[in-house]
Amino acid sequence: MKALCLSLLALSLPLSAQQQPASPRLQSFTVIRAGTLIDGKSDAPRRNQVILIRGDRIDSVSDAASTPIPQDANVIDLSRATVLPGLIDSHTHIFLQGEDPAKGGYDANILKYPLALRAARATVSARRALEQGFTTLRDLETEGAGYGDVGIKEAIEGGYIPGPRLFVVTQAISTTGGYPLEGYAPELVMPKGAQIIDGLVEARKAAREQLDHGADWIKVYMTHRSWVGKNGELVSQPTLTLQELQAIVDETHGWGRKVACHAYGGIGLQRALDGGCDSIEHGLQITDAQIAQMLTQGTWYCPTISVYYTDWASADTPDGQRDRLRASVHEESFRKALKAGVKIVFGTDMGGIPWSEPIAQEFPRMVDLGMTPMDAIRSATTRAAEMLEMSGQIGVVAPGAYADIIAVPGDPLRDIKALGNVQFVMKAGKVYRSEGKPLTAAP
Numbered sequence: 001m002k003a004l005c006l007s008l009l010a011l012s013l014p015l016s017a018q019q020q021p022a023s024p025r026l027q028s029f030t031v032i033r034a035g036t037l038i039d040g041k042s043d044a045p046r047r048n049q050v051i052l053i054r055g056d057r058i059d060s061v062s063d064a065a066s067t068p069i070p071q072d073a074n075v076i077d078l079s080r081a082t083v084l085p086g087l088i089d090s091h092t093h094i095f096l097q098g099e100d101p102a103k104g105g106y107d108a109n110i111l112k113y114p115l116a117l118r119a120a121r122a123t124v125s126a127r128r129a130l131e132q133g134f135t136t137l138r139d140l141e142t143e144g145a146g147y148g149d150v151g152i153k154e155a156i157e158g159g160y161i162p163g164p165r166l167f168v169v170t171q172a173i174s175t176t177g178g179y180p181l182e183g184y185a186p187e188l189v190m191p192k193g194a195q196i197i198d199g200l201v202e203a204r205k206a207a208r209e210q211l212d213h214g215a216d217w218i219k220v221y222m223t224h225r226s227w228v229g230k231n232g233e234l235v236s237q238p239t240l241t242l243q244e245l246q247a248i249v250d251e252t253h254g255w256g257r258k259v260a261c262h263a264y265g266g267i268g269l270q271r272a273l274d275g276g277c278d279s280i281e282h283g284l285q286i287t288d289a290q291i292a293q294m295l296t297q298g299t300w301y302c303p304t305i306s307v308y309y310t311d312w313a314s315a316d317t318p319d320g321q322r323d324r325l326r327a328s329v330h331e332e333s334f335r336k337a338l339k340a341g342v343k344i345v346f347g348t349d350m351g352g353i354p355w356s357e358p359i360a361q362e363f364p365r366m367v368d369l370g371m372t373p374m375d376a377i378r379s380a381t382t383r384a385a386e387m388l389e390m391s392g393q394i395g396v397v398a399p400g401a402y403a404d405i406i407a408v409p410g411d412p413l414r415d416i417k418a419l420g421n422v423q424f425v426m427k428a429g430k431v432y433r434s435e436g437k438p439l440t441a442a443p
């Protein structure tokens with residue numbers, strides 16, 4: 001009876017109080033003329049397309065020759081550009097700034113900076129990502145800034161600040177001995193860059209708290225530190241036990257959400273797979289058996305290649321040798337995973353890299369290691385959307401999707417570096433960059 005009463009009430013309301021009827025007079029259209037369209041799902045680009053946008057969504061995509069342009073439409077001419085879906089970076093840290101060791105590095109961020117300063121800088125990181133054409137980020141933990149990512153996400157969704165749509169994980173989870181700050185006098189109780197748990201009760205409780213406070217995903221550190229082992233192999237210390245991880249995964253999956261696992265290799269990576277992680281972050285050293293397990297389980301791989309080429313220590317030091325080994329084993333793992341058909345998503349670890357550097361630098365890394373330019377684009381569009389359970393909504397230029405649209409001069413299929421020169425950015429039908437210039441300086 002209740003449903004019937006409600007529907008009668010709706011009928012009796014004046015038209016203005018109900019949803020407005022679709023009409024070109026009442027709803028403004030935007031039309032994008034696309035010279036070349038890479039839509040994120042098709043195997044080949046299409047020439048001379050017209051994208052009709054109504055509100056925050058794409059209404060239609062069709063051949064320019066056969067498409068009448070609605071009167072009063074706002075026409076954006078990108079007929080000399082390559083138009084693509086807004087890009088997705090599946091591994092960022094807006095609350096990190098590529099901290100310079102000479103200025104106190106990671107620790108100073110937590111020990112010295114007021115949270116409001118960190119939040120202010122995070123808004124700049126988010127804006128920079130958007131201006132570079134990244135209309136969605138999966139931001140993989142705040143590094144001691146608590147639930148700040150939930151707040152930034154709310155500020156973006158509320159229209160207070162410009163930024164990408166965010167999928168956030170809040171604090172992330174590791175164990176005692178498994179995350180900085182570390183190296184201080186044992187008498188001092190230091191703050192940590194992640195939520196520390198030991199044991200099954202704490203593991204499940206941390207996941208519950210983070211999910212309750214707005215985590216879209218849960219992030220778990222399954223390895224910590226790395227060094228060169230006795231036989232020249234890369235070693236990384238495991239953190240959570242299999243049972244601790246299983247408690248977190250069980251809880252998180254119960255909420256219908258997913259778990260991202262930072263895992264370099266070895267025991268920790270094996271526990272991540274056995275425990276049912278949904279995505280492996282970094283995955284520096286993955287064995288053939290682990291690749292087979294990822295295929296069977298449908299595990300995503302977010303490699304973040306570029307960050308392992310930054311800030312190498314001197315070659316004659318243990319850290320310098322470790323840095324070089326990390327990059328070389330990572331390349332091999334990426335090639336093997338690619339060949340085997342593991343589901344790979346684009347991720348950078350921006351924040352580990354200063355936000356003043358280009359996000360798109362990861363694309364040529366992936367292509368240099370054997371990925372086709374089209375697959376590299378898909379890893380930052382449709383594939384990432386699939387991982388985020390947003391297929392058809394983001395990462396694609398197609399009817400019904402959010403109008404997240406970017407444009408670059410040149411042909412990224414011929415030269416993937418073209419994606420580092422985004423000239424036009426639209427997110428949910430609103431333009432944030434046009435003719436190369438950001439329009440985001442003021443909210």
Ligand SMILES: [Zn+2]
Nearest residue numbers: 091093140349
């Ligand atoms: Zn990271």
